[in-house]
Amino acid sequence: MDCKELLSAARAVAPAAYAPYSGFRVGAALLFEDGSVYTGVNVENRSYGLTICAERSAVTKAVGEGHRKIVAVAVSCPDARYPVSPCGACRQVLSEFSDPDCPVCFEDGEGKAVTTTLGELFPYDALHDLKET
Numbered sequence: 001m002d003c004k005e006l007l008s009a010a011r012a013v014a015p016a017a018y019a020p021y022s023g024f025r026v027g028a029a030l031l032f033e034d035g036s037v038y039t040g041v042n043v044e045n046r047s048y049g050l051t052i053c054a055e056r057s058a059v060t061k062a063v064g065e066g067h068r069k070i071v072a073v074a075v076s077c078p079d080a081r082y083p084v085s086p087c088g089a090c091r092q093v094l095s096e097f098s099d100p101d102c103p104v105c106f107e108d109g110e111g112k113a114v115t116t117t118l119g120e121l122f123p124y125d126a127l128h129d130l131k132e133t
């Protein structure tokens with residue numbers, strides 16, 4: 001599965017986002033080493049700080065079902081006019097389950113997309129020595 005297909009999965013799930021406060025719906029899709037794909041959406045809360053991003057909601061689903069190794073990440077935001085990359089907190093969490101060469105692609109609602117790697121988005125990992133795998 002390439003980034004394009006993974007982006008389609010992220011795009012397909014984005015309408016299920018619960019984003020009544022920001023109006024900014026986000027869908028994420030994660031490819032795991034066994035070929036399985038897990039998706040997630042952002043889930044906001046009226047106590048705004050409790051919001052969980054799409055990427056972390058996908059991670060918690062997948063890890064709860066035993067998956068540990070992400071090999072590609074896609075994020076789709078139909079409400080944005082620029083490609084929306086994973087936020088800082090999500091970069092940290094994604095790094096727990098992926099290598100720096102893991103491809104990350106992200107798109108806006110107008111068809112613009114960027115492909116990069118987790119290492120580009122999250123360089124100088126301060127805690128790399130503490131990583132389990």
Ligand code: THU
Binds near residue numbers: 043
């Ligand atoms: N959001 C995500 O789901 N992922 C990101 O990487 C960027 C931000 C969500 C959180 C919040 O619901 C909305 O976008 C606006 O910040």
